[in-house]
Amino acid sequence: DIQMTQSPAxxxxxxxxxxxxxxxxxQDIINYVSWYRQKPGKAPKLLIYHASSLExxxxxxxxxxxxxxxxxxxxxxxxxxxxxxxxxxxxxxxPLTFGGGTKVEIE
Amino acid sequence: xxxxxxxxxxxxxxxxxxxxxxxxSGSSFDRNAMCWVRQAPGQGLEWVxxxxxxxxxVYYADSVNGRFTIARDNSKNTLYLQxxxxxxxxxxxxxxxTTPYYDILTGYLKWGQGTLVIVSS
Numbered sequence: 001d002i003q004m005t006q007s008p009a010x011x012x013x014x015x016x017x018x019x020x021x022x023x024x025x026x027q028d029i030i031n032y033v034s035w036y037r038q039k040p041g042k043a044p045k046l047l048i049y050h051a052s053s054l055e056x057x058x059x060x061x062x063x064x065x066x067x068x069x070x071x072x073x074x075x076x077x078x079x080x081x082x083x084x085x086x087x088x089x090x091x092x093x094x095p096l097t098f099g100g101g102t103k104v105e106i107e
Numbered sequence: 108x109x110x111x112x113x114x115x116x117x118x119x120x121x122x123x124x125x126x127x128x129x130x131x132s133g134s135s136f137d138r139n140a141m142c143w144v145r146q147a148p149g150q151g152l153e154w155v156x157x158x159x160x161x162x163x164x165v166y167y168a169d170s171v172n173g174r175f176t177i178a179r180d181n182s183k184n185t186l187y188l189q190x191x192x193x194x195x196x197x198x199x200x201x202x203x204x205t206t207p208y209y210d211i212l213t214g215y216l217k218w219g220q221g222t223l224v225i226v227s228s
Contacts (some may be wrong), residue, residue: 008160034215043202044152049215087152091206091213095168096142096154 002090005097016105019075021102025054029070032092035064038101039084041077048073075081080106109133111219118225119193129203129219131141137161138208140214143187143188144165145199155201156188157212166212171197176201193226198225 003026015018023033031051036044048054048064051071060074075082083106088099115127119218127143143155154179156167165177177187186203206214 032213036216041217045215046215089152089215091215094157094166094201094212096144096157096213096216098152098154100151 001080002097004088004090004097004099006088010103012105012107013078017078019078021073023071025069029090029092031067033071033107037084052102099107113203113219113222116222116224121186123193124191127188131184137186140208140212141186144202160209169191195226198226
């Protein structure tokens with residue numbers, strides 16, 4: 001199985017800050033990475049697919065980059081409604097696997 | 108866009124069974140592979156099983172292989188997960204999700220709202 005190592009596990013930042021989360025795959029997954037936001041008590045929501053493509057209707061402050069084994073997710077200007085846990089996921093191979101999550105809080 | 112609504116969760120005894128359903132509204136249900144993903148309370152995400160758009164291709168996580176069965180009825184726009192020989196560690200929120208492809212089980216996911224399964228005596 002492909003392991004997805006996500007960091008940090010949690011972070012605290014101020015409104016307006018730039019926030020960056022990383023995910024490292026245990027093998028080359030080209031660009032088959034997606035990113036999700038999960039608000040408390042809710043289902044995950046797709047934000048980014050193919051490492052850098054923004055899902056329709058998702059605000060442009062969210063972005064993704066990377067290829068191969070190293071991927072980055074960025075919130076350019078953190079908003080109060082962005083309080084959530086964020087997950088990366090690889091879809092290069094079955095079983096689909098996820099990073100451990102990053103809990104984002106507001107300072 | 109397809110909307111997904113899960114049902115069938117609840118309390119089950121260890122060794123017991125439950126069947127989850129995922130009802131899809133909107134067009135093109137049979138054009139997309141689908142899967143189940145679970146999340147133990149306060150924990151991360153675990154992919155459980157997937158099925159192709161035709162229903163002919165299935166794949167399971169090792170943790171549920173031989174105990175769970177995924178199936179779909181395209182005439183009813185419904186996805187199922189039959190869960191047998193349930194264990195305490197199967198306790199989780201279960202989400203159904205679509206992928207963007209017909210015959211490929213890998214893909215990024217769009218999710219339903221989830222249903223809670225609790226396995227306890």
